[in-house]
Amino acid sequence: MDSERLIRQLEVEGFKVQHDPEVPLGDIAVINTCGFIGDAKEESINVILEQIERKKEGKLRRLYVMGCLSQRYLEELKGELPEVDRFYGKFDWDGIICDLGADMHNDMMCERRVTTPSHYAYLKISEGCNRHCAYCAIPIITGRHISRPMEEIVEEVRGLVRQGVKELQVIAQELTYYGLDLYGERRIAQLVEAVAAVEGVEWIRLHYAYPTDFPMELLDVMRTNPKVCRYLDIALQHISDPVLDKMHRHITAEQTRRLIRDIRAAVPGIHLRTTMMVGHPGETEEAFGELLDFVRETRFERLGAFAYSEEEGTWSAGHYADDIPEETKQARLSKLMRVQQRISSEVQGEKVGQRMRVIIDRREGDYWVGRTEFDSPEVDPEVLIAVKDSPDVEVGRFYDVTVTSADDFDLYSTIL
Numbered sequence: 001m002d003s004e005r006l007i008r009q010l011e012v013e014g015f016k017v018q019h020d021p022e023v024p025l026g027d028i029a030v031i032n033t034c035g036f037i038g039d040a041k042e043e044s045i046n047v048i049l050e051q052i053e054r055k056k057e058g059k060l061r062r063l064y065v066m067g068c069l070s071q072r073y074l075e076e077l078k079g080e081l082p083e084v085d086r087f088y089g090k091f092d093w094d095g096i097i098c099d100l101g102a103d104m105h106n107d108m109m110c111e112r113r114v115t116t117p118s119h120y121a122y123l124k125i126s127e128g129c130n131r132h133c134a135y136c137a138i139p140i141i142t143g144r145h146i147s148r149p150m151e152e153i154v155e156e157v158r159g160l161v162r163q164g165v166k167e168l169q170v171i172a173q174e175l176t177y178y179g180l181d182l183y184g185e186r187r188i189a190q191l192v193e194a195v196a197a198v199e200g201v202e203w204i205r206l207h208y209a210y211p212t213d214f215p216m217e218l219l220d221v222m223r224t225n226p227k228v229c230r231y232l233d234i235a236l237q238h239i240s241d242p243v244l245d246k247m248h249r250h251i252t253a254e255q256t257r258r259l260i261r262d263i264r265a266a267v268p269g270i271h272l273r274t275t276m277m278v279g280h281p282g283e284t285e286e287a288f289g290e291l292l293d294f295v296r297e298t299r300f301e302r303l304g305a306f307a308y309s310e311e312e313g314t315w316s317a318g319h320y321a322d323d324i325p326e327e328t329k330q331a332r333l334s335k336l337m338r339v340q341q342r343i344s345s346e347v348q349g350e351k352v353g354q355r356m357r358v359i360i361d362r363r364e365g366d367y368w369v370g371r372t373e374f375d376s377p378e379v380d381p382e383v384l385i386a387v388k389d390s391p392d393v394e395v396g397r398f399y400d401v402t403v404t405s406a407d408d409f410d411l412y413s414t415i416l
Helices: 002-012 038-056 068-072 074-080 095-099 138-142 150-162 188-196 217-224 241-247 253-266 285-298 315-319 326-349
Strands: 028-033 062-067 120-124 167-171 203-209 228-234 271-278 302-307 355-364 367-371 383-386 398-406 411-415
Touching (some): 002 062, 038 068, 062 068, 188 203, 253 285, 285 326, 302 326, 326 398, 355 383, 355 411
Parallel strands (some): 028 062, 203 228, 228 271, 383 411
Antiparallel strands (some): 355 398, 398 411
């Protein structure tokens, strides 16, 4: 979203901006980076190196780098990549505008040029995190939790709707904390209601909740407001009490199980997306077995997982030895995802014969590709509709479909 705000500011100043690294447009490149985990950092560095090569070949005049990676490793990057004209952190990216000789339009800070498909957008409601999980570098990069004022968020939503956005992915490092710093209480439920009240918004999907001190009033909104998808992305990371304690998650296995039962009871049909970590220091074979049993019994509708990687500056890096071999981590990760693949196949198979509402994202070969309220873009299963059966489908529109078949992840449907 920082990239989208920057693009909008530059366009107002007369710049032509292309948001596609595969199709370099002109002689200035701006790279927005991630510095959270090893894979993301490696990807960011590779993109920078590609653009440095373009600069050496005379195809690029200026190269700027912004975002989390340069926020966290500013001095190191300056020393190792002198070909970059300037680095900006996560919070001073507006300096690019000044360095390009343009003016900053502070009255347009809520305006963005949407770079996702025009019918959906991501909506960040806060920055930072106060949780300080032992393995996590986010608080190091972003600092403490800062909620955006509700009025500002709603104004941004109105602007997105004017651009054709119908679906919002509400995101934050920790969205259930929203409002505590501004209003002295959690106001995520009130915020979601306010966003849903904007005419033109049709779907709202919630990402990155934290299980400890979960605001249960949010579930009432999810159950009663038809615009709020029955979908919750809530990272649990593990279920073994010793591992949760080492992770500084401030929740127990029993509390976790009780929360899941309460969520599913309060919002019938809800799909839970969670994230699990394997290989954190202290994860014994017994603890990993407990995690597998938990995933089997809970049957999360959506689950992602990753192997622990030591991040400098975190509690885990400073206090625990990263002594679980990488091959063990990867073996555990593969085993966990095989279990989840079977669960996903069963969950998707149960939808065959059901009538569902779908939004169409794109055409891909012989199929229209869409999603239900239970599917977030890019990370979740999709719905495929044969073009030959429905040639006049429009991208960005909602359709009612009947699910005719399913595989491990995706659904096949016909439009009613």
